[in-house]
Amino acid sequence: MINSLIWFRQDLRISDNPALINAIKNSETVTAIYIYDDSKNIRQLGGASKWWLYYALKDLEKSLKEKYNITLIYRKGSPSKIFEEIIDKVKISNIYWNRLYEPYHTERDEKIKSALKNKNIEVESFNASLLAEPWEVKNGSGNYFKVYTAFYESSLKNHKPREVLKAPNKQDKVLKIKVPSDNLEDWGLRPIKPNWAKPFYPYWKISEEAAQDRLYDFLENAIANYSDNRNFPDIEGTSKLSPYLHFGQISPHQILSVCNFHKETKGIEGIDKYISEVYWREFSYSLMFNFKHMDTKNFRPEFDNFPWDNNDKTLRAWQKGEAGYPIVDAGMRELWSTGWMHNRVRMIVGSLLTKHLLTHWSQGEEWFWNTLVDADLANNSASWQWIAGSGADASPYFRIFNPITQGEKFDPKGNYIRKWVPELKNVPDEYIHKPWEAPLLHNYVKPVISHEQGRNKALESYKKMRNQ
Numbered sequence: 001m002i003n004s005l006i007w008f009r010q011d012l013r014i015s016d017n018p019a020l021i022n023a024i025k026n027s028e029t030v031t032a033i034y035i036y037d038d039s040k041n042i043r044q045l046g047g048a049s050k051w052w053l054y055y056a057l058k059d060l061e062k063s064l065k066e067k068y069n070i071t072l073i074y075r076k077g078s079p080s081k082i083f084e085e086i087i088d089k090v091k092i093s094n095i096y097w098n099r100l101y102e103p104y105h106t107e108r109d110e111k112i113k114s115a116l117k118n119k120n121i122e123v124e125s126f127n128a129s130l131l132a133e134p135w136e137v138k139n140g141s142g143n144y145f146k147v148y149t150a151f152y153e154s155s156l157k158n159h160k161p162r163e164v165l166k167a168p169n170k171q172d173k174v175l176k177i178k179v180p181s182d183n184l185e186d187w188g189l190r191p192i193k194p195n196w197a198k199p200f201y202p203y204w205k206i207s208e209e210a211a212q213d214r215l216y217d218f219l220e221n222a223i224a225n226y227s228d229n230r231n232f233p234d235i236e237g238t239s240k241l242s243p244y245l246h247f248g249q250i251s252p253h254q255i256l257s258v259c260n261f262h263k264e265t266k267g268i269e270g271i272d273k274y275i276s277e278v279y280w281r282e283f284s285y286s287l288m289f290n291f292k293h294m295d296t297k298n299f300r301p302e303f304d305n306f307p308w309d310n311n312d313k314t315l316r317a318w319q320k321g322e323a324g325y326p327i328v329d330a331g332m333r334e335l336w337s338t339g340w341m342h343n344r345v346r347m348i349v350g351s352l353l354t355k356h357l358l359t360h361w362s363q364g365e366e367w368f369w370n371t372l373v374d375a376d377l378a379n380n381s382a383s384w385q386w387i388a389g390s391g392a393d394a395s396p397y398f399r400i401f402n403p404i405t406q407g408e409k410f411d412p413k414g415n416y417i418r419k420w421v422p423e424l425k426n427v428p429d430e431y432i433h434k435p436w437e438a439p440l441l442h443n444y445v446k447p448v449i450s451h452e453q454g455r456n457k458a459l460e461s462y463k464k465m466r467n468q
């Protein structure tokens with residue numbers, strides 16, 4: 001009798017899930033487990049991620065039960081201890097999981113794998129979340145790529161992604177022995193008092209099916225204009241699949257396969273651009289896997305000497321959407337109200353924080369980590385370092401976004417600003433990005449620092465670092 005255990009992590013789906021498919025194919029019974037690893041050496045989930053996780057797990061639990069009569073067990077604690085306990089009780093012979101790539105997880109998983117093997121448990125792990133393994137995509141000298149374009153071209157040329165895997169048909173994989181489970185409600189994943197996630201609900205449907213619907217909807221309605229519209233935050237021009245990708249409710253293989261099918265059948269414009277964005281995610285994972293601890297260490301060591309000028313007051317104003325620059329404030333409020341922010345605006349708010357305000361990028365990374373529903377160690381730390389200038393293939397430090405002209409360019413009518421900063425709803429278009437110049441009095445907060453002053457301070461600091 002082969003009793004298998006599948007350990008779900010960031011692969012909360014039943015379609016295109018190699019670990020689940022193999023577990024079902026090779027075993028008489030399958031037990032599924034999700035472990036909330038609260039160890040100190042693992043970076044703990046932020047608040048918005050916990051909220052998303054709750055619903056993603058509820059959806060997975062339902063699908064597993066309906067399709068395979070598999071019960072999803074919930075446990076909190078150290079995975080190795082939990083495995084020891086379950087293996088003894090249930091006579092598990094095989095354990096399956098899909099790989100994670102964060103350094104915290106790879107170190108832990110390696111140890112668990114070898115401990116299980118010593119107990120004669122068969123362990124199999126798979127790639128379910130990346131188009132190529134981060135150790136596979138290498139340049140001519142055998143090193144990982146530090147420039148996105150070269151990474152992308154090499155990936156397309158040399159690493160054809162696998163086909164999407166078909167889920168086995170409805171089956172009965174029930175395990176008769178009862179394995180103790182926590183009650184998911186006891187994990188406190190959803191905030192109660194205050195329930196800051198209340199405004200999130202209208203924006204998201206959190207399920208595997210919703211991820212697929214969103215992809216089809218995006219291809220039907222937005223892909224043709226993606227290349228242009230993706231920069232305009234008042235347009236629904238992007239897929240908003242990032243949280244689903246992070247939690248593995250959809251795989252990049254599924255996205256690619258559906259995109260390629262649309263391209264062949266409808267020749268839709270925008271697809272290649274969209275696919276190239278999905279490869280930015282691959283690039284971030286390659287950097288994180290090969291560089292390690294990108295969330296705490298500057299990719300460019302010269303930034304270890306950068307004269308940051310962290311200031312709690314201006315950080316707080318930035319976080320609350322009260323920095324005085326309407327496009328920045330709109331972005332920070334969109335984030336607080338929905339758990340997501342448009343990519344163009346992420347870049348503008350990131351630039352203001354790290355350049356005008358000279359705040360270490362890790363402060364922005366931390367805030368995003370706690371407030372984004374798509375918070376992802378690879379994408380978040382690579383993007384923050386990119387915007388701060390300390391990352392791989394980064395935007396040079398001396399290229400400093402002007403938050404006024406960025407607003408004028410990407411939100412010309414101020415629709416995005418008016419949506420998220422209602423205090424400015426009646427300000428005429430010509431002043432919407434610089435309300436302090438409007439002739440009529442209003443109470444909107446003044447900029448934390450003028451663009452010119454912020455820019456000069458940033459450039460001086462950069463010079464100081466270079467002179468060291």
Ligand code: FAD
Binds near residue numbers: 240277
């Ligand atoms: P689409 O335009 O529809 O793109 C499709 C997918 O491609 C995205 O879901 C995402 O997985 C990937 N992608 C797109 N742009 C990027 C990019 N620049 N870098 C990496 N992958 C990309 N993305 C996260 O998923 N998690 C984060 O924690 C995160 N933090 C960020 C922090 C900063 C400061 C910045 C500037 C960007 C960050 N991003 C992060 C990248 C990007 O903003 C989001 O992936 C994107 O806005 C998600 O929206 P979407 O799904 O509609 O994107």
